Amino acid sequence: MKKKTKxxxxxxxxxxFKGGYxxxxxxxxxxxxxxxxMAAISVKNALCLSAVFALLLVVNEVIASIFLKNMSRWVRxxxxxxxxxxxxxxxxxxxNQEASAALGVYLPLLCVNAIIVVRCEKFAIRTNVxxxxxxxxxxxxxxxxxxxxxxxxxxxxxxxxxxxxxxxFKNPGMAMPFAGLVVLGFxxxxxxxxxxxxxxxxxxxxxxxxxxxxxxxxVDPGLNTKQERAHKKQFKEERQEFDRIRPxxxxxxxxxxxxxxxxxxxKEEES
Amino acid sequence: MPQENKTAFFKxxxxxxxxxxxxxxxxxGLLIMGIYLNGIAALYxxxxxxxxxxxxxxxxxxxxxxxxxxxxxxxxxxGLLIALSVSAACPLWITASASAFAVLVAKLPFGGTRNxxxxxxxxxxxxxxxxFPLYVFTYPAVSGGLHPVFxxxxxxxxxxxxxxxxxxxxxxxxxxxxxxxLLSGKYPGAIGTTCMLAMLGIVLxxxxxxxxxxxxxxxxxxxxxxxxxxxxxxxxxxLSSVIMELSAGSLMFVALLVLNDPVTSPxxxxxxxxxxxxxxxxxxLLRYFxxxxxPAFFSVLLVxxxxxxxxRQTATDQKQSNEKRKRLKKAAKKDKKLxxxxxxxxxxxxxxxxxxxxxx
Amino acid sequence: MTQxxxxxxxxxxxxxxxxxxxxxxxxxxxxxxxxxxxxxxxxCAFSVGVFSAATAVICRLLDNVxxxxxxxxxxxxxxxxxxxxxxxxxGGGFCVAVLKADKKFMNSLGMCALNSxxxxxxxxxxxxxxxxxxxVGTGIGAALAFLLAxxxxxxxxxxxxxxxxxxxxxxGTPALLIYVSLLSLAFSCFTGESLxx
Numbered sequence: 001m002k003k004k005t006k007x008x009x010x011x012x013x014x015x016x017f018k019g020g021y022x023x024x025x026x027x028x029x030x031x032x033x034x035x036x037x038m039a040a041i042s043v044k045n046a047l048c049l050s051a052v053f054a055l056l057l058v059v060n061e062v063i064a065s066i067f068l069k070n071m072s073r074w075v076r077x078x079x080x081x082x083x084x085x086x087x088x089x090x091x092x093x094x095x096n097q098e099a100s101a102a103l104g105v106y107l108p109l110l111c112v113n114a115i116i117v118v119r120c121e122k123f124a125i126r127t128n129v130x131x132x133x134x135x136x137x138x139x140x141x142x143x144x145x146x147x148x149x150x151x152x153x154x155x156x157x158x159x160x161x162x163x164x165x166x167x168x169f170k171n172p173g174m175a176m177p178f179a180g181l182v183v184l185g186f187x188x189x190x191x192x193x194x195x196x197x198x199x200x201x202x203x204x205x206x207x208x209x210x211x212x213x214x215x216x217x218x219v220d221p222g223l224n225t226k227q228e229r230a231h232k233k234q235f236k237e238e239r240q241e242f243d244r245i246r247p248x249x250x251x252x253x254x255x256x257x258x259x260x261x262x263x264x265x266x267k268e269e270e271s
Numbered sequence: 272m273p274q275e276n277k278t279a280f281f282k283x284x285x286x287x288x289x290x291x292x293x294x295x296x297x298x299x300g301l302l303i304m305g306i307y308l309n310g311i312a313a314l315y316x317x318x319x320x321x322x323x324x325x326x327x328x329x330x331x332x333x334x335x336x337x338x339x340x341x342x343x344x345x346x347x348x349x350g351l352l353i354a355l356s357v358s359a360a361c362p363l364w365i366t367a368s369a370s371a372f373a374v375l376v377a378k379l380p381f382g383g384t385r386n387x388x389x390x391x392x393x394x395x396x397x398x399x400x401x402x403f404p405l406y407v408f409t410y411p412a413v414s415g416g417l418h419p420v421f422x423x424x425x426x427x428x429x430x431x432x433x434x435x436x437x438x439x440x441x442x443x444x445x446x447x448x449x450x451x452x453l454l455s456g457k458y459p460g461a462i463g464t465t466c467m468l469a470m471l472g473i474v475l476x477x478x479x480x481x482x483x484x485x486x487x488x489x490x491x492x493x494x495x496x497x498x499x500x501x502x503x504x505x506x507x508x509x510l511s512s513v514i515m516e517l518s519a520g521s522l523m524f525v526a527l528l529v530l531n532d533p534v535t536s537p538x539x540x541x542x543x544x545x546x547x548x549x550x551x552x553x554x555x556l557l558r559y560f561x562x563x564x565x566p567a568f569f570s571v572l573l574v575x576x577x578x579x580x581x582x583r584q585t586a587t588d589q590k591q592s593n594e595k596r597k598r599l600k601k602a603a604k605k606d607k608k609l610x611x612x613x614x615x616x617x618x619x620x621x622x623x624x625x626x627x628x629x630x631x
Numbered sequence: 632m633t634q635x636x637x638x639x640x641x642x643x644x645x646x647x648x649x650x651x652x653x654x655x656x657x658x659x660x661x662x663x664x665x666x667x668x669x670x671x672x673x674x675c676a677f678s679v680g681v682f683s684a685a686t687a688v689i690c691r692l693l694d695n696v697x698x699x700x701x702x703x704x705x706x707x708x709x710x711x712x713x714x715x716x717x718x719x720x721x722g723g724g725f726c727v728a729v730l731k732a733d734k735k736f737m738n739s740l741g742m743c744a745l746n747s748x749x750x751x752x753x754x755x756x757x758x759x760x761x762x763x764x765x766x767v768g769t770g771i772g773a774a775l776a777f778l779l780a781x782x783x784x785x786x787x788x789x790x791x792x793x794x795x796x797x798x799x800x801x802x803g804t805p806a807l808l809i810y811v812s813l814l815s816l817a818f819s820c821f822t823g824e825s826l827x828x
Contacts, residue, residue, distance in 0.1 A: 030663050030804055034747045037656040074723045074737040078716045081745050085712035092705035100704075105754045108708045109747045114660045117745070171368070173402025177656050178819060181812030182376055189380070189805035196799065256602065335798045380809045382796030388787065389813050401819055561820055569820035576814055579786035 010131040012138075020138035022195060022202045025115045026146045027188040032115040036147055037180035039106035041158065046151030047144075048099050052091055053110055054140035056084045058133060060116050064124040065132040076125070077117055084111035115139060150183050287384060290533055291344035293480055297473045297528060298351040301463030304456055308413050309359035313462045319363045320354030321347055323370040331379050345384040349373050352392045352528060355463025356521055356568070357399060361406035369399035390532045393525075393571040400563060408564045410459035430459025433519035434564060442507035443515060453518050461565075464524040473527050484531040486540045490547025491526045491554070492517065498555035522554065525567040535575050542582060549581065550574040638768035641761065645772025651748060652780035653811075653818040658748025662777060663807070666784035671739060676781070678743035680774025682722070683752040686715045687766035690753035711753045719744040748773055783814055 025031040035053075040046040060080050068076050088111050092100060100107065119139055124132040156162050157179075160170030173179060195202060305313035328346040332338060340346075350370045357366055373395030381387045400407050412430035436443060443449050452458060456466030463469075477485050496513045503512030517523060530536065530550055537543050550570045557566035651657045658679070665675055690711050693699045699710065723740060726732040732740075743749075752773050756766045787810040791797065797806050 028804060030808070031660055033659050034656045037659065073734070074727070074741055075720070077741040077745060078719050078723075081712060081716050085709055085716075089705045089709040092708065093703065105751060105758075108712075108754070109657075109750060111712055112745050112747050112750050114746070117741075169364070171402050173398070176401065176815075176819060177654060178401075178812045178815040180656075181808050181815055185380065185801075185805050185808035185812060188808055189800045192803075192805060193800040335800060376809060377813065380797070380801040380806050381791075382794060382798060386794045386796045388790050388810065389817075394813060394816065397816055397820070401816065557820055562822065563820045566820050569817060572813065572817035573820075576783050576786070576817055579790065580782050 010127075010134050012134045015131075015134040015138040016141065018138075018202075019135055020142035020145075022199065024142045024146070024191060025118070025139055026143065026184070027191045029118075031118055032113045032143070033184070035103075035106045035110060035113070036150055036184065037177050039103050040147045040151040040154065040180065041175045042102075042155040043148065043151045043162075044099070045102055046147035048095075048103060049107070049110070050140065050144035050147050052088070052107060053113065053115075053143050054136075055091070056087055056110055056113070057116055057119065057140055057143075058136040059087060060084060060120050061124040061132040061136040062129055064120040065127065065129045068120075069125050073121065077121070080116055080120055081111055084113075084116060087111075115143070146184075146187065149187060150180060153183050154179060285343050286533070287343040287345055290481075291348040293476075294348040294528060295344065295351060297476060298348065298355055298463065300469050300472055301355050301466065301524075302351070304466040304469050305355065305359070305462035308456055308465065309411060309462055312359040313354075315363060316354040316357060316359065316366045316462060317351055320366045320370045321350035323367040324350030324353070324374050327371045327374040328378070331375055332383070335379060336382070340383055343384070346374065349378075349391050349395070352463075353395045353399075356392070356396045356461050356524065357407055358410045358460075359462050360409050360411045361399075361403065365399055365403050365406055369395040372398040385534055387534060389575045390529055390535055390571050392529050392532075393568045393575075396568040397572055400565065400568065404564065410461070413457050413459055413465075432459045433515060434460075437504050437515060437519055437558075440505055442505035442511055444507065453514070458518075460519075461521055461524075464521040467518055467523065470523045470527060477527065483540070483543075484533070484536075486543035487531045487536050487547035487550075488526040490544035491530055491551040492523075492547075494548040494551030495522060495526075495555055498551070502559065504559070516555075516558075520558075520565040521567045525554075525571060529568065529571055530574075535578075537578070537582065545581075546574060546578060549577065634762075634764045637762070638764045638771075641765040641768030642772035642775065645752075645769045646775040646779060648821045650779065650818045650821070651751065651773055651776045653815040654822050655751070656815075657751045657773075658746050658777055659780075659811070661742055661746045661748065662780040662784055663811070664742070666781045666788055669781055669785050672778065672781055675739060675743045676774045676778040678740060679746075679749060679777050680771055682715065682718060682744045682749045683773040684767050684770025685718050686711070686749060687752045687756050687770045688763055689714050689718070691756055691761070691763050691766045694757060707757070708754070712750065714753075715745070715750055748777060784811060787811070787814070 023029065026033065026036060032053075035049050039049055060083055063083060064076070064080070068079060071079075085108075088108055092108065095107075119135060123135050127135075152162070154174045156167055157169065157171050158174035160167045302313060302317050324346045325341060329339065329341055332340045353369050353373060354366050357369070373391040376398075377389050377391040377394035378384055378387050384391065410430045410432050433443070443453075454466070454468045456469070458465055474485070474488075477488075495517060499513045499516035500509040503509055505512055505515065526547070530547060531543075537546050550573075553573050554567050554570035557563065557570060561569075563569060645651050649655065652659055652662050661675075665672055693710060693714070694707075699707075702710075719741070722744065723737060726737065726740060752769050753766075756769055761769060784807075787807060791803075791806045791810065801809070
């Protein structure tokens with residue numbers, strides 16, 4: 001019988017689904033928030049930021065995937081900044097004054113965006129060029145969607161107008177950083193609700209026993225590696241146990257009762 | 272945890288219910304004076320604030336938490352206090368949006384009033400003050416009588432509040448007529464923050480009903496008084512500086528009704544006094560050097576943010592949870608030594624039951 | 632003495648009056664990451680301060696050179712980024728060769744040196760036209776702002792982690808984002824509606 005060969009290439013749909021939607025870098029991992037909070041105050045700004053970010057991410061991931069695999073990590077991270085700074089210098093010289101003034105210092109600061117470093121280090125250097133491109137596209141689309149939604153909501157609420165249409169409500173404070181964080185918080189909640197309801201098996205962590213935040217699987221999204229499967233299985237057990245005894249007991253009780261169960265299982269296997 | 276009556280709408284056994292009712296009663300006194308001084312607009316603001324807070328809480332908590340939390344009356348008290356903190360001349364939708372912000376941002380994501388890390392009233396008022404400073408800080412001249420005084424209405428006359436006088440270095444000469452004006456609230460200001468007589472009534476009410484809640488207010492007011500005496504902004508004497516600073520703006524209102532929120536403020540007397548003192552220091556520093564016209568509500572938010580770092584409560588909780596974890600691990604190890612089929616005592620259950628008895 | 636006072640004022644401005652993390656969202660990702668596990672907070676804040684101050688000083692010195700001052704904004708930015716990367720490589724090389732630093736330390740150093748907070752400091756100094764002493768003050772202020780932000784966010788994380796009443800959809804990152812938004816609202820009282828950038 002023919003042996004099934006392990007799939008080496010990531011599908012674009014899988015990258016978009018897992019990398020862009022389930023493990024959205026902004027809404028689940030809180031990466032690269034600075035430009036969204038401060039600069040995404042209108043749709044135009046959001047689109048401009050997203051376009052530049054996409055360019056930086058794709059170029060960095062491709063270069064990391066091809067040339068930087070064998071370099072020591074502490075030197076490699078500085079190269080991402082250098083590459084991004086070079087690209088941004090070209091972009092800044094071509095971009096018009098109005099867009100540059102609207103984005104202020106947040107456009108140049110994209111060169112030290114955490115998403116670029118994290119995606120290159122966690123993914124691009126461990127895989128081939130095509131997978132890196134797919135991953136970069138997925139993360140860029142995730143950035144675009146979040147930036148667009150934040151920019152749209154803030155533009156409508158702060159200026160009271162959208163594409164020439166006037167709205168009755170106008171709140172200039174929506175251009176302030178706290179408003180950006182509030183909008184991001186509610187978008188993160190909506191994202192979590194959608195994942196919990198439509199893809200509950202994909203939810204990595206609703207309430208981690210080690211802490212209160214997601215521990216995203218960033219190594220090989222979509223390739224269904226042994227590590228990812230083990231992590232999912234472990235989390236499923238923990239979550240089921242937590243739901244079972246949660247009304248009466250606390251996190252420590254869950255850990256200890258799980259230890260107890262595993263010890264009993266081992267004994268049964270030995271006997 | 273008190274046993275709640277699940278069938279009744281109003282959760283009368285809930286401590287939060289009695290606190291909210293007390294706040295509503297105190298706020299009602301301020302509202303009556305506000306209506307006398309500012310006209311029917313004060314009533315409209317109160318109605319809009321309460322309705323907005325109640326609707327937002329009902330809809331959002333039903334959708335997200337799948338339960339009705341209106342029974343503890345906290346939404347009503349939040350709406351009323353926010354309405355009392357804004358100018359009578361500002362548009363009604365500002366009061367509505369501030370109430371909505373307080374409920375949807377400061378309460379809902381943290382599971383309700385009992386677990387909110389920041390005082391919802393302070394968050395709502397700060398939102399309004401930051402986003403619409405022109406509307407919120409434009410006070411109508413106090414002329415008495417019942418008439419609408421919205422900002423763009425014909426015949427609207429802008430008043431100069433005590434805060435404006437302090438900032439410009441102008442003193443109010445404190446003779447019997449001005450003391451009367453201060454006590455009766457005849458200086459322009461927010462709806463429920465100007466009448467010092469009503470504030471004294473609130474102090475008496477709290478002394479009778481909830482004396483422990485006054486520790487934080489005491490710390491706050493003493494600290495503000497010391498600042499005002501030590502660094503007067505007017506040159507008519509330290510006493511008049513203290514009286515003016517304490518009467519100006521929303522300082523007394525915040526001290527008596529907002530700062531001593533039972534959820535966020537400490538429980539022990541000394542800690543409460545320190546908490547109030549820190550808030551008072553921040554308030555006076557912001558008044559002297561900040562850009563916001565009335566920073567008392569911001570000082571409440573800042574002290575809510577800084578207090579977990581300044582107090583040692585967080586460290587104690589962490590230590591207790593670490594000790595509990597160690598005990599449970601020890602118990603789990605003991606259980607491993609028992610054979611699988613052996614019936615008998617389960618050490619983990621015993622430890623947990625013991626803990627529950629100790630806690631009770 | 633006046634120069635020392637102006638340095639302190641610049642530091643106070645960056646730390647409190649216009650807290651670079653809450654009022655301008657610089658370094659907010661790194662602040663949240665360190666706040667989850669603040670074991671090496673002091674070391675990280677120190678690194679941020681050293682890199683910010685050093686970058687700020689070198690960039691201001693370069694700005695005073697006539698040739699550099701006449702260059703376009705894009706090239707200016709390239710120079711600032713280049714200075715930061717050079718400082719990081721020198722610092723990193725020193726740590727690896729002399730101090731024999733391990734992988735974990737070097738990973739943290741990368742995060743502390745190459746972030747938006749550190750790179751924003753020379754850009755802010757240039758726009759506000761600060762002197763060299765004031766630039767050092769801004770660098771120190773950036774480190775203090777980072778330290779303060781991490782402490783405050785860590786307090787929030789502890790509150791959120793211990794709160795079982797939080798609705799499921801808000802548990803974790805959504806509640807944390809809203810907590811940080813309320814912190815930002817509280818710090819907005821210092822700046823009012825406007826920021827200096």
